[in-house]
Amino acid sequence: MEFARIFRKKSSREIAKDRLKILLISDRVNCSPEMMEMIKTDIAKVISKYMKIDAQSMEIQITKTGIKGRGKTPSLYASIPILDLNK
Amino acid sequence: MSEVIVVTSGKGGVGKTTTSANVGTGLAAMGRKVVLIDTDIGLRNLDVVMGLENRIVYNLVDVIEGKCRVKQALIKDKRHPSLYLMPSAQTKDKSAVSPQQMVKMIQQLKEQFDYIILDCPAGIEQGFQNAIAGADRALVVTTPEVSAIRDADRIIGLLEAKEFKKIDLIINRLRYDMVKRGEMMTASDVVDILAIPLIGIVPDDENVVIATNQGEPLVGNGTMAGRAYQNICERVLGKEIPFIDFEKTISFWTRVTGIFHKN
Numbered sequence: 001m002e003f004a005r006i007f008r009k010k011s012s013r014e015i016a017k018d019r020l021k022i023l024l025i026s027d028r029v030n031c032s033p034e035m036m037e038m039i040k041t042d043i044a045k046v047i048s049k050y051m052k053i054d055a056q057s058m059e060i061q062i063t064k065t066g067i068k069g070r071g072k073t074p075s076l077y078a079s080i081p082i083l084d085l086n087k
Numbered sequence: 088m089s090e091v092i093v094v095t096s097g098k099g100g101v102g103k104t105t106t107s108a109n110v111g112t113g114l115a116a117m118g119r120k121v122v123l124i125d126t127d128i129g130l131r132n133l134d135v136v137m138g139l140e141n142r143i144v145y146n147l148v149d150v151i152e153g154k155c156r157v158k159q160a161l162i163k164d165k166r167h168p169s170l171y172l173m174p175s176a177q178t179k180d181k182s183a184v185s186p187q188q189m190v191k192m193i194q195q196l197k198e199q200f201d202y203i204i205l206d207c208p209a210g211i212e213q214g215f216q217n218a219i220a221g222a223d224r225a226l227v228v229t230t231p232e233v234s235a236i237r238d239a240d241r242i243i244g245l246l247e248a249k250e251f252k253k254i255d256l257i258i259n260r261l262r263y264d265m266v267k268r269g270e271m272m273t274a275s276d277v278v279d280i281l282a283i284p285l286i287g288i289v290p291d292d293e294n295v296v297i298a299t300n301q302g303e304p305l306v307g308n309g310t311m312a313g314r315a316y317q318n319i320c321e322r323v324l325g326k327e328i329p330f331i332d333f334e335k336t337i338s339f340w341t342r343v344t345g346i347f348h349k350n
Binding site: 011012013017019020021024027028 | 241266271
């Protein structure tokens with residue numbers, strides 16, 4: 001346990017805080033998993049027009065950048081692995 | 088003017104009943120007329136924490152169903168003459184009471200009491216709706232854990248939607264030794280996330296278990312949790328009380344073992 005701690009960068013406190021921030025934003029926005037899935041498919045479809053992407057391993061997330069307090073504008077983050085820039 | 092306070096959390100087992108018992112007892116010890124209402128129908132517990140389980144004759148559901156008068160169901164506390172408990176029913180379920188009926192009963196109690204404290208059941212279903220129906224102020228209890236904070240956030244959203252005048256946060260079971268090691272969220276982390284005013288921090292204290300074993304609230308005694316609850320009561324009354332620095336009161340052993348945990 002002590003040994004593992006030396007090599008770990010983030011404390012469990014920070015992990016908990018980061019997880020909660022992301023979790024609560026999607027909770028608060030009240031975005032259903034189905035809707036997230038639909039947004040994801042639509043984004044993949046549009047991007048696919050211009051470049052070859054790995055739609056399987058793409059991820060989307062609703063999060064806040066300026067964090068702190070409720071009521072600030074949440075943002076949608078998408079991480080899309082590109083397989084080939086020129087289609 | 089009487090105040091109706093609901094103690095709620097969303098998640099179960101974070102300390103709603105302990106908080107209700109201690110805040111109620113603390114306010115009564117300061118001379119206020121207080122009634123504690125256990126709204127967890129089917130799973131009553133507040134009577135046990137208060138050590139009044141042997142005195143129950145009538146309960147909340149009997150009052151609602153008109154089987155007895157409000158006064159008959161109220162149990163006088165052992166220690167404080169201005170403190171009463173309205174126990175919940177153990178054999179009925181949550182659908183036995185409606186929010187409208189709760190509001191009506193609370194209106195009646197307002198004539199006799201300064202503070203009406205409602206111990207809310209876990210969850211966000213009917214039992215929760217019943218408990219918050221007549222309340223104008225809330226104490227949201229959470230522990231510094233992901234699951235409890237997530238549920239607290241949901242509860243706060245629901246309370247805000249009901250236009251509660253005052254929603255305050257109690258962080259329960261904080262372990263300073265773990266916070267020090269970076270293995271537990273700090274009180275300010277939790278406040279940052281939930282973004283409501285903090286009214287109290289209760290350290291994780293084995294005396295809470297001992298007090299529950301004995302059926303005696305520990306507010307106001309010398310224990311760390313007892314002092315924390317005392318401060319919460321003062322703040323409920325609107326006094327400005329600085330937060331105790333428990334860093335200094337951490338036991339000698341935590342400090343000694345703490346040396347080996349330093350990164």
